[in-house]
Amino acid sequence: MSRRSSFDVNEIRALIAKRKRGDRLFNFVGATLIILSLSVLGALMVKLAIDGTSRLLETHDVRADGQTPGFRDAVGTLTRAPAVGELPAGWEIQMDPIDLRAAEEDMDLSVFVGQYVALNGDRPHPGDLLMTYTKATAIEKVAPGQERAGEPDLVGVIAKAPARNRTAYQLIPEPLRLTLNDEVKNIESLEGKRVVATGRRSATTGTIRATRVEEVFRRSFFASGTSKNASEAGIFPGLIGTLMVTTITMLMAIPLGVAAGVYLEEYAPKNRITALIEINIANLAGVPSIIWGLLGLSLFIYFAGLGRSSITAGMTLGLLVLPIVIIATREAIRAVPNSIREAAVGLGATKWQTVRYHVIPYSLSGILTGSIIALSRAIGETAPLVCIGAVVFMTGVPTLTGAFTVMPMQIFDWVSRPQKDFHANAAAASLILVLVTLCLNGFAIWIRFHLRRKIKW
């Protein structure tokens, strides 16, 4: 920069103002970038909530007498009541239920031909059309353009053709025509009246009920297992599997990790071996998760012969989170001041006595924080479990030594499918997973925060 022999006050003021402007601009930019990054997280949560509500919440009809029908009841809607005219909102036809799910067992499907049934398992919304169950020969899939009257995407095929009847059955949507049996004096007297719903085929009977809809938590999502029908598939095996696998993981990682951390901080001499162990742990913390899966595959499944089970998964994840526990333990122990150790030794305590009765109790909250972070990491890990062979379609509940699945695996499978229905399942399960993870991490942050305030040496 050239030396100025004369100082122009205004120029200098302009320069200073420019610098200050730049400073304020950077302040703004920095804060905005952080807010933008966090808003991505917010957008993620919003997307999950929007997509997942169809699987997590459902509308329930509450009958006038307060009873709540089970959600598998068949429900019909008044689309046209020729004898009466417009019924006010809040009135529905409670169709006599036909449980189509019985068709999955070995029974004669011709019983259902012509009946009006609700979609298998899914609860139609008020205003949806019902469908007839009819027999179609040799048609398994309806080609585009060949759909009958009604909403084309409601046409489906019964998932499993029973052994006896090899024919594929087809559901055809049809609008309902409703006739009241008795004479109607006024709207309120409709409650309890029987109706006959007729379509192209034979009639089905039902009763008019007053309804009240409320949004309730869809328990079936948490209680049911995998299914080819997206709206029926639930996360129950995933939940049980995650619980089992993470329990084994924590049982393995916490004792081993705390012991290793205690050794490195309290007992290890400052020599080459210790430096090697330290570098090792830093390396292990950075190993990609898929490689842990390969380790589990080669070592636990084939070399040790443990098979594709929850135990293998738990041990593999235990090794994966071990560095996290070790590093957290070391930091917690390092934070304990030396005066405490010296005081204990001054009273005649041995090394183990100081560690066990003085150092570890003070570092417990730090160890707890590290364990919670390790736990939240273990819950969300998918890649190693894919390698170990977590299945995605399982009947029943995961066991310790048999096939197993975990929630992230379910999400991975549902997201990878091309059908949009399963994406809603993935969104709902992801929402649960993210909420659990964020709660755990938030809890760990809170503990750490509290720690800093509480401990006064």
Added chain:
Amino acid sequence: MSDSALPATPTINFDPDARAIRQKRFEKGIEVILFAAGISSVAITLGIIVMLVWESLPFFRDVGLVKFLFDTEWSPLLGQPRYGIWGLLSGTICTTAVALCVAIPIGTISAIWLSEYCSPRLREITKPVLELLSAVPTVVYGFFALLVITPILQAILKAIGIDLPGFNMLSAGLVMGIMIIPYIASLSEDAMRAVPMSLREGSFAMGATRLQTSWRVVVPSAFSGITAAYILGVARAIGETMIVAIAAGNMAGFHFNPLSEGQTITAYIVAISKGDLPHGSLEYRTIFAAGLTLLVLTLFFNVAGYIIRKRYREAYA
């Protein structure tokens, strides 16, 4: 002292030497157990290396190292299989590059803001919340990349006239970058905080603004720590699996175009593990060969980052 005058005292079996010996043995035992726990980490590392090498050695014997390292097409499951790792490495490099383009600017600027501009109370809240970004399970990020970012990018690029395929490396890289921001921001901010206040005070005394101080004094002093942060971010991006497995597709190819489908090393391993491969076949061994490559890469970056970090920590000790 005469025995008859005192009352009979019960004899206590008090042998101080035996107790000391017992205690010493106990202490030694505890130390051995703890040492075993400590050395287990070395055993684990050895186990990983041995296992990867042992499982992929037959693969390298069959295919040959030269073809593996220098061929550009990776198609081990075709009739005429090709085993060039560059088919997968190009995918990894491409996604990592996109991720770094997002994470490095945002992470560094966030770190500077956090360390120089932010009040300490606000920092106590903001830093952990920022780290929450990296705590979200990566499957969920993959979901986000596939179902939110890809449609948005498709809409944006269609306005320019570019057709973005459903599986592309751009959205996977972007989301990966967002996931890595906390790593880079956190480590860089630690590095910047380690710079002594006296340097900053000297700069302020000369009349510099915070912007000038941070860019001309703090960042150059903390440069090795910031570089370590970048390197560790690269290592994390290389090893990321689920985001690319879900959003970037399954077609390995030798191109560095983020607007198309690609497969990384990690996504390949996942794709093969999902299927059914007979144990011991050549296709089965390809995942170990790919895993070995991945391990070598991440080990290199992790060790480099660790060494640089240690060095900058000692500089201000």
